[in-house]
Amino acid sequence: MSATPAFPDYPFTPRRIQIRPGVALSYLDEGPRDGEVIVMLHGNPSWSFYWRHLVSGLSDRYRCIVPDHIGMGLSDKPDDAPGASPHYDYTLQSRIDDLAALLDALGITGPITLAVHDWGGMVGFGWALTHATQVRRLVILNTAAFPLPAAKPMPWQLSLGRDSRVGGFLIRAFNLFARGAAWLGTERRLTSAVRRAYIAPYAGWRNAIATLRFMQDIPLHEGDRAWPLVAEAGRRLHTFADRPAFIGWGLRDFVFDRHFLDAFTQALPAAQVHAFEDAGHYVLEDQFEVLVPEIRAFLDANPVGAT
Numbered sequence: 351m352s353a354t355p356a357f358p359d360y361p362f363t364p365r366r367i368q369i370r371p372g373v374a375l376s377y378l379d380e381g382p383r384d385g386e387v388i389v390m391l392h393g394n395p396s397w398s399f400y401w402r403h404l405v406s407g408l409s410d411r412y413r414c415i416v417p418d419h420i421g422m423g424l425s426d427k428p429d430d431a432p433g434a435s436p437h438y439d440y441t442l443q444s445r446i447d448d449l450a451a452l453l454d455a456l457g458i459t460g461p462i463t464l465a466v467h468d469w470g471g472m473v474g475f476g477w478a479l480t481h482a483t484q485v486r487r488l489v490i491l492n493t494a495a496f497p498l499p500a501a502k503p504m505p506w507q508l509s510l511g512r513d514s515r516v517g518g519f520l521i522r523a524f525n526l527f528a529r530g531a532a533w534l535g536t537e538r539r540l541t542s543a544v545r546r547a548y549i550a551p552y553a554g555w556r557n558a559i560a561t562l563r564f565m566q567d568i569p570l571h572e573g574d575r576a577w578p579l580v581a582e583a584g585r586r587l588h589t590f591a592d593r594p595a596f597i598g599w600g601l602r603d604f605v606f607d608r609h610f611l612d613a614f615t616q617a618l619p620a621a622q623v624h625a626f627e628d629a630g631h632y633v634l635e636d637q638f639e640v641l642v643p644e645i646r647a648f649l650d651a652n653p654v655g656a657t
Contacts, residue, residue, distance in 0.1 A: 370438070373428050383413065386649070388408060388649070389416075390414060391449070391471075391474045393467050396468065407643070407645075442567055442575070442579055443575075445473045445476075460484065462484050464485050469564055487652055491597075494613075495587050496584025497570070497580055499613055507530070521558060525549060525561075535632040536631070591617065597623045599629075600629030600631060600632070603630055
């Protein structure tokens with residue numbers, strides 16, 4: 351596949367792999383093959399485009415592997431209706447299985463740095479439940495690896511998609527979630543070209559399927575499909591406290607707010623914390639000029655294998 355110059359600051363060449371029969375996953379694999387591996391996992395409704403500044407800032411030395419989850423970005427967007435062919439089950443477990451299959455196919459069996467944002471935290475830490483020894487460093491940006499904190503109300507904007515059929519229709523028919531995030535996910539006003547890059551992969555009913563399914567998979571109670579994985583990740587989060595961790599946080603995120611930041615700092619008390627009063631959910635958009643060199647310095651100062 352050729353590079354995609356239509357997306358600003360995204361001069362990369364996406365690759366594709368058949369991750370399941372008839373279903374292809376798009377991903378970036380940038381940087382030296384023998385470089386320390388950084389796996390960057392996006393959330394909903396973004397895609398690998400979210401990580402573009404960090405990839406550009408690291409890929410001279412580090413190998414950056416950045417998948418687009420199925421249904422997201424430049425990956426295939428299969429249906430999940432009964433009888434659909436190909437069929438895809440849009441669940442957290444599917445995301446974890448896809449990540450494991452991608453890394454296995456790339457021969458990534460050694461140490462990695464896990465960089466996560468939004469749903470990427472639940473995917474990444476879900477994968478780490480069975481690959482904890484591979485995870486040597488953490489880069490955590492406005493995400494979760496545990497159920498909704500008890501003191502945090504469920505935001506109505508997410509309930510609109512998770513629990514309302516009308517809300518679900520609006521999200522798929524009008525690409526409502528991706529459009530809203532592109533306008534409201536930052537404190538900095540994004541250029542029209544950047545907004546289009548966030549919105550374009552989800553234009554049309556078929557293409558918006560994953561933006562809704564991610565919302566419908568949010569685990570709030572026992573019995574929800576993703577609950578066992580997220581609850582177990584939360585129980586085991588403190589076991590990563592012996593590894594270098596960098597936390598970058600936009601404090602104006604109406605979902606992943608101080609309740610989530612506090613949960614991470616309690617579990618990972620030695621983490622380097624960089625919180626921004628003037629940044630929102632897409633913290634790498636608001637603060638990439640600061641965060642990219644800070645993350646680079648963190649990685650350089652904590653090489654894999656150092657004691």
